[in-house]
Amino acid sequence: xxxxxxxxxxxxxxxxxxxxxxxxxxxxxxxxxxxxxxxxxxxxxxxxxxxxxxxxxxxxxxxxxxxxxxxxxxxxxxxxxxxxxxxxxxxxxxxxxxxxxxxxxxxxxxxxxxxxxxxxxxxxxxxxxxxxxxxxxxxxxxxxxxxxxxxxxxxxxxxxxxxxxxxxxxxxxxxxxxxxxxxxxxxxxxxxxxxxxxxxxxxxxxxxxxxxxxxxxxxxxxxxxxxxxxxxxxxxxxxxxxxxxxxxxxx
Amino acid sequence: xxxxxxxxxxxxxxxxxxxxxxxxxxxxxxxxxxxxxxxxxxxxxxxxxxxxxxxxxxxxxxxxxxxxxxxxxxxxxxxxxxxxxxxxxxxxxxxxxxxxxxxxxxxxxxxxxxxxxxxxxxxxxxxxxxxxxxxxxxxxxxxxxxxxxxxxxxxxxxxxxxxxxxxxxxxxxxxxxxxxxxxxxxxxxxxxxxxxxxxxxxxxxxxxxxxxxxxxxxxxxxxxxxxxxxxxxxxxxxxxxxxxxxxxxxx
Numbered sequence: 001x002x003x004x005x006x007x008x009x010x011x012x013x014x015x016x017x018x019x020x021x022x023x024x025x026x027x028x029x030x031x032x033x034x035x036x037x038x039x040x041x042x043x044x045x046x047x048x049x050x051x052x053x054x055x056x057x058x059x060x061x062x063x064x065x066x067x068x069x070x071x072x073x074x075x076x077x078x079x080x081x082x083x084x085x086x087x088x089x090x091x092x093x094x095x096x097x098x099x100x101x102x103x104x105x106x107x108x109x110x111x112x113x114x115x116x117x118x119x120x121x122x123x124x125x126x127x128x129x130x131x132x133x134x135x136x137x138x139x140x141x142x143x144x145x146x147x148x149x150x151x152x153x154x155x156x157x158x159x160x161x162x163x164x165x166x167x168x169x170x171x172x173x174x175x176x177x178x179x180x181x182x183x184x185x186x187x188x189x190x191x192x193x194x195x196x197x198x199x200x201x202x203x204x205x206x207x208x209x210x211x212x213x214x215x216x217x218x219x220x221x222x223x224x225x226x227x228x229x230x231x232x233x234x235x236x237x238x239x240x241x242x243x244x245x246x247x248x249x250x251x
Numbered sequence: 252x253x254x255x256x257x258x259x260x261x262x263x264x265x266x267x268x269x270x271x272x273x274x275x276x277x278x279x280x281x282x283x284x285x286x287x288x289x290x291x292x293x294x295x296x297x298x299x300x301x302x303x304x305x306x307x308x309x310x311x312x313x314x315x316x317x318x319x320x321x322x323x324x325x326x327x328x329x330x331x332x333x334x335x336x337x338x339x340x341x342x343x344x345x346x347x348x349x350x351x352x353x354x355x356x357x358x359x360x361x362x363x364x365x366x367x368x369x370x371x372x373x374x375x376x377x378x379x380x381x382x383x384x385x386x387x388x389x390x391x392x393x394x395x396x397x398x399x400x401x402x403x404x405x406x407x408x409x410x411x412x413x414x415x416x417x418x419x420x421x422x423x424x425x426x427x428x429x430x431x432x433x434x435x436x437x438x439x440x441x442x443x444x445x446x447x448x449x450x451x452x453x454x455x456x457x458x459x460x461x462x463x464x465x466x467x468x469x470x471x472x473x474x475x476x477x478x479x480x481x482x483x484x485x486x487x488x489x490x491x492x493x494x495x496x497x498x499x500x501x502x
Binding site for chain 1: 256257258259260261262343345346348350357358408411412413414415416417418419420429430431447448449450451453454455457458460461462474476477491492493494498499500501
């Protein structure tokens with residue numbers, strides 16, 4: 001393998017407010033100069049807006065389970081109803097925290113339902129229905145607009161079981177290896193490596209988050225210098241990052 | 252807050268093999284040009300080597316608990332003994348996986364005890380005894396060698412409960428805010444932000460990992476452009492990233 005090169009993480013400035021039907025890939029391409037092999041990292045929020053995944057709280061009619069959990073957690077019943085509709089299983093509901101597995105198979109707080117950075121009050125954003133498909137579409141939009149082959153990571157900030165603070169992770173990706181598999185490779189001393197499977201797409205999401213600003217609306221960044229992890233084909237997507245249920249030791 | 256600037260992540264090439272007593276900060280300063288405000292991210296492994304935190308497997312005399320777990324997990328009893336000595340609690344021991352809480356309070360596989368990238372066979376590295384103190388010392392060494400004020404992150408790769416692959420996290424830091432606290436701040440629409448506490452030091456560790464190479468010996472990187480998170484004082488360290496036991500929903 002060749003020597004690792006320097007990485008650049010470049011915020012995409014001046015993006016417009018997104019609304020349903022807008023093309024995220026086209027807008028990003030119009031606001032920054034992209035090169036072949038760049039990774040475009042964008043926040044779930046703008047993808048959800050472009051895909052119309054915004055809901056009014058008043059659109060939800062809370063069922064009995066939502067009302068029960070809302071009382072337990074001190075949250076709005078309509079919000080809980082929307083979260084449950086996005087979930088296939090509730091893992092924890094205590095101390096004001098609701099942790100579920102989404103229909104995609106991601107374990108996170110509130111099924112990724114979020115009310116910040118939305119133009120209208122009393123609305124929330126849901127995660128994209130199929131974030132890997134979103135990433136593939138954004139990738140195709142960039143190719144159509146510029147002729148460049150980039151990779152795309154769609155990300156959201158997830159809490160962690162044993163660490164404080166949220167870290168950005170990939171919920172969708174295309175054109176990048178989500179996992180770098182070192183199993184069977186050897187270290188400089190010829191010994192088998194202990195760290196065997198590196199979550200590249202999650203680390204890209206985290207790196208991009210360092211140049212974003214959750215208040216001022218910098219929802220996308222370019223990560224340049226990761227060509228060794230990018231590919232012509234779309235690849236397995238971020239679904240490959242979900243731990244299979246039968247390997248889960250903490251449910 | 253000013254507009255986010257571009258970030259650069261620069262691998263530190265040509266570092267020597269570390270052994271006990273060597274100064275990590277001095278070596279990094281000698282192998283790259285550092286600027287005030289840079290963040291120096293380095294792998295736990297070189298810090299452990301410099302601090303003499305390497306053990307021969309033959310140094311451990313497995314007790315009954317180590318022998319029991321070794322049989323259960325199909326691992327070497329001496330290795331399990333060393334892991335237990337680094338742990339204050341075993342969280343899970345099944346399917347070949349041993350997850351413990353270290354004496355520092357980090358929850359990870361094998362208490363961070365690791366056998367890759369070590370010069371001698373039948374040895375393992377333990378995590379630094381006090382990784383925040385390690386980060387402070389490396390910071391002081393850089394200052395002594397160059398007069399520059401940098402921040403330092405000492406990192407290791409941890410698995411995650413519900414995601415495949417390992418991601419690099421901060422186990423020690425100095426001169427950088429481990430957490431960026433947005434509680435009470437507002438989004439561009441004046442609404443309170445949902446993502447309230449961002450694990451900056453973990454995201455720095457992840458970004459740095461993208462230019463490291465676990466096989467070829469690039470154990471350190473410089474992250475440039477994070478001046479807004481760095482500070483003159485050493486700050487709270489990565490101990491601030493541990494989730495307090497009484498907030499843990501998954502033990």
